[in-house]
Amino acid sequence: MNIRQMTFDDLPAVMAIERETFPLDAWSEGMMRGELAEQPRTRHYVVAEVDSEIVGYAGMAAAADQADVQTIAVLAAHRTRGIGSAMLTVLLDEARKRGAIEIFLEVRSDNPGARSVYERFGFEEIGMRRRYYDDGTDAVVMKRKLHG
Template sequence: MDIKIRPMVKSDIDKVMEIEYLSFSVPWSFESFVMEVTKNSCAHYIVAEVDGQIAGYGGFWVVVDEGHITNIAVHPDFRGQGVGSAIVEGLIELAKNKGITSMTLEVRESNLVAQSLYKKYGFKPVGKRRGYYQDNNEDAVIMWKYDM
């Protein structure tokens, strides 16, 4: 499968919202993505395209010399086909190009598939945020990647 990674633009947000609603019980709003893509100079978002169709997206915020991954999601039709890996690789590469020296993220404690993906790219669990997810009070695993 040929997966193309490119910067997210405002016209991508309708498709991104579809993936967001299919992926998260508490999705971000359309307006939040518009702000991230058009106004937040610390935010950097990418999309993964397969045959011209947006199959997933991800983003991070730059905080001094760290990258905080805000979200990564893959459309259910494209899961298990390398799209998530391509997004993580794209975010790491973009972060390196921005001078980022480490990256962090939170992931649901129950989301072992995502944790495994992040570990594949050198993220290590370092702690928990108790009751982090507002929909069910689930804990988040805090993961860091220091070897950029």
Template sequence: MTSAATLRQMTVGDLPAVLAIERSTFPFDAWSEGMLRGELADQPRTRHYIVAVADGGEVVGYAGLAAAGDQADVQTIAVSADRQRAGIGSAMLRALLDEATRRGAEAVFLEVRADNPPAQTMYERFGFERIGLRREYYDDGTDAIMMMRKLDEAENADG
């Protein structure tokens, strides 16, 4: 929970609000409703998706994790434009890292747009390190920076 929103598991009923945020945040490579439904269908087996809900009940952010074996991947994190810089993204990332730890992951990976310095800064604050680059990864030709954070007892305690 943050002062701005409460976190809970995402449901199919959240998809209209999530898709609106998805399309405004990622206009060139937004996930489709079918893709998101597929991710939700794998909860809780290999997926963990959450939403951030404001006091009035409005979904203002969402995030997802894929986890299998000793590895987890941050699939997505997005916050409504008018709610950014309020700690919601950080709260959701912390929740995903906690879930990865709970599931026994030893490392968490993600890709972040090379043209999104605020997101890169947030991930670095959480201990993610750059491990590579995927050229023209996104549909609009933007590169993706690959990042990784190892999970160990010390980091989990510090988080």
């Protein structure tokens, strides 16, 4: 597996993963282009490749001493292989490099698998955003302090 910075050339593969992973509330290509346009100023996006195929992507926003995981997605056929965890590790490292002292994220309340991954990484639940997702599902807000 190889993790590298996402480029505009990666968007066709990334958008296919986005639509497969988040069919009810996928970001548009325009939204993703907007995120990449802010890279590296306030954003950091990566893709994960297996045998030169993009199988996942992740991104974060960082400003001042706070960072936010914007998205993490891995193709279903490649889940449970540590790809998401590897990309999250890269985002946490980048947040530290940018001077963030804490990092936040929202995760669907109906996604216990993702929540358990975040908990293993030291994220703690700090609140709930009711009906946050387009289909009315709540988002669990989680936070982790970053050290050194």
